[in-house]
Amino acid sequence: NDNASLLSQSEEDRLEQKIADLRKRKGSQIFVLTLEALDGEEIEDYCQRLFEAWRPGRKEVDDGVLFVIARKERKMRIHTGYGLEGAIPDALAKRILDERVKPYFKQQRYGPGIEAGIDSLIAAIEGEELPPPPDISQDSESSYATILWLALGLLNIPGIIIGMLSRQEENQLAGRWLMGLSAVLWLPAIPAFIFQWSIPDFWLTLYIVLGSLLLIVSLLFFFGSLVGRLARNAGPAPVSAGRDYGNSHYDSGSTENPSYDAVGFSDSSSSYDSSSSSDSGSSDSGGGGDSGGGGASSDW
Structure with a gap:
């Protein structure tokens, strides 16, 4: 979700396509969130809470990644699930932020910076042996x-x-x-x-x-x-008949009838409410991944 409006529509569409393609090939999920401010919360704590709410990645594979950018504090973080701590160790996550993302952010070119970070994450995940994605x-x-x-x-x-x-x-x-x-x-x-x-x-x-x-x-x-x-x-229709024989009258009456009773950027939806984000919804539901807090943070 681009809550801080850092991306153009074409940039957002391109990121969505890249992340969707990765999920089809590898099964992994990358969720991206931009927000205006953390409101005093540490970005590491915020990302862990967000990860537990959205749960990117597959259950028991834990191959999900969060990429969070806080505009006001000028902070960003890559937060990895357990299953990707080998493919994206903390040192690599830090290097991606400092060497691939930060140079663009310093020029206020947020779209290219986020895309460079996503490209680096995808390249790292592609090299990891993971269970094949479901059909x-x-x-x-x-x-x-x-x-x-x-x-x-x-x-x-x-x-x-x-x-x-x-x-x-x-x-x-x-x-x-x-x-x-x-x-x-x-x-x-x-x-x-x-x-x-x-x-x-x-x-x-x-x-x-x-x-x-x-x-x-x-x-x-x-x-x-x-x-x-x-x-x-x-039943049969009621029948009545009468004849006059002088002063006498005869009526056969009627027959009674018997009765019978019978966020990131991807392809479904999830949402997370936080005091530090007015609408931190993800456009894709997580698959049940878990994180131990791995990853790295940086600023620009």
């Missing part, structure tokens, strides 16, 4: 398939309820069968969705196909029961 597109497709799997199961609920509440024994039996099959097919979808389990494509496809067939049966049963109930409730 984001494949994860998204798997997530959508799991949601479809879960939704198909929920759509069976009306048919199950109709069957279980029916007074007819055959409908109750059908309702129990629907409930049992639905439980077998869809109960696994709940933890798979909550914990984001990776389901092999074959089994996921099989579950969805079988679930779709069961849903068709459930819908036919539901609408068939509904139509049958409406027909029974309608």
Whole structure:
């Protein structure tokens, strides 16, 4: 986030693209924040709190970096996650700030300075052996398939309820069968969705196909029961007849019917509120990384 307005739109767009490309290649996240003032707080403490709030980098890989610039105090800091302390040791972070960033900042050329710092961080991360990044597109497709799997199961609920509440024994039996099959097919979808389990494509496809067939049966049963109930409730129309035999009158009455009851710069969002920043929101959510306070600070 460029809260201190140090970047032009084109510079910000270029940084976003570079950081997004790094995340696709390596999985690492770099968050950049410019702010007007720290309001008396040490930049090291501020960055650690911000890191704990945004959590850049992947969980248990901890390959995230914060690059924070405070305009009023003329201070800046590179704050690294545990997993990048080897790729970006404190001495290298200090050298990047002093040799790559500071010369531009002294000329008030903040955009080129920040970009030079980001380029140096990316180069250092590129040389580090890290776990490969997840296939984001494949994860998204798997997530959508799991949601479809879960939704198909929920759509069976009306048919199950109709069957279980029916007074007819055959409908109750059908309702129990629907409930049992639905439980077998869809109960696994709940933890798979909550914990984001990776389901092999074959089994996921099989579950969805079988679930779709069961849903068709459930819908036919539901609408068939509904139509049958409406027909029974309608019943035969009341009939009345009367004849006059002199002074006498006869009325057959009516038939009663039975009733039946039925930030950095990247690609999603995160936010962090601090007394030293009016709106320190990140445009990308962190992946759960952690930091022990590694990195370096400098001024200009």
